[in-house]
Amino acid sequence: MKPAPFDYFAPTSVEEAVDRLAELGYSGKVLAGGQSLIPAMNFRMARPAALVDLNKIEELAYIRPTDDGGLAIGTMTRDSVVEDSDLVKQRFPIVAEVMPNIAHKQIRNRGTFGGAIAHADPAAQIPALTLLLDAKLKIISKKGERWVDAPDFFMGPFMTVLEPEDLLAEVLLPGLQPGTGSSYKQVSRQKGGYAQAAAITKVVMDGIKVKDVRVVLFSVGETAILTQEPARVLTGQVPTSEAIEAVAAYVAMNECDPGSDIHGTTEYRRNLVHVLVRRSLNEAIERAKK
């Protein structure tokens, strides 16, 4: 239970960090909060030859309001800081609602918002939030900077478009439309444990009709899943309980791919998706009406 040796670099600026990452290439790995990487290294499932530790780069930890009502979140912002931020509560109540479900306080005190996105665990909450909220991800390397939309960022389980020399620097969340309602529903075996299935929904209503709806699932596929059926069926319609039920059933059968393990079968977890999509749609619509 001890990590293999590695070379260690602790840059104090982004410039220094991307220079180092470019020099190290495939032998380098970014260390953010370390709350997933270090356990993997303790097991020696991960054996990076060199770590570039971002913890001393103060310019990467911030939450800044943007003019469109959104937020720019620096990659090294701790999960607990996001969780407790008044700006986050005001502008993205769904983010504040989701954060306390990530592992435990001790983990959230060190884990980082950007680290979770770069790690791309299919059972993680923050990557799912980026899909829900149309996040734009700022990537910096020695070659320059580029922006990637969240749906284009995740390639598979623990796989993203990040190259070895890349640094995920900022998460930009565009402002929500006024009157957006949202809801988070998950089932896990214990508080802080991995979700067996989870659904996050946001809805904008136009009177009694749905103007815009989005449902994201996680823990039931190779990445978080931005579902298609809710928007296809419900947009412009009155969301009757029959329509919501049909959408939830369709999503559970056709838009996720849950595995079987000792905690639950594929069939059981499809059933969870069905129930959680229904509940989160209902709650998000209720909240949007207020």
Added chain:
Amino acid sequence: MADKVNVKITVNGKLYEREVEPRLLLSDFIRHDLGLTGTHVGCEHGLCGACTVLMNGESVRSCILFTVMADGAEIRTVESLGTMDNMHPLQEAFQEKHALQCGFCTPGILMTAVEFLDGNPNPTAEEAREAIDGNFCRCTGYENIVEAVQLAAKKMAAH
């Protein structure tokens, strides 16, 4: 072998300057290098919470942090709480409520509770239960721990 790194870390108010291997876990630094064996190591991969210490006032799991990441930080371990003759209100409450049996998980729970009571001086049982959701106890069934955390809150308010 990777080069050693110089770190300066304050532990329980005392500044230590050491050369450490980058891969040295903070839990091993505390126990092996500093000899502070009050911090316990259970699972060694961030599940059980036994190794919880405070880093700049925040609870962290020392088995999933490298010592080098704590360079410049202030660490508090269970040894900072009290002595046999002059126990911390949390320690008194754990004794009075019989909130430990084997005691292996206790240091981690105490340090978790220090941070928790700092932010919530009058918790409900539900809140106390949630606060220790990252700490495994395999003996007590948690009931007495929850009661002890609440009793400690009352003791600390009376101080």
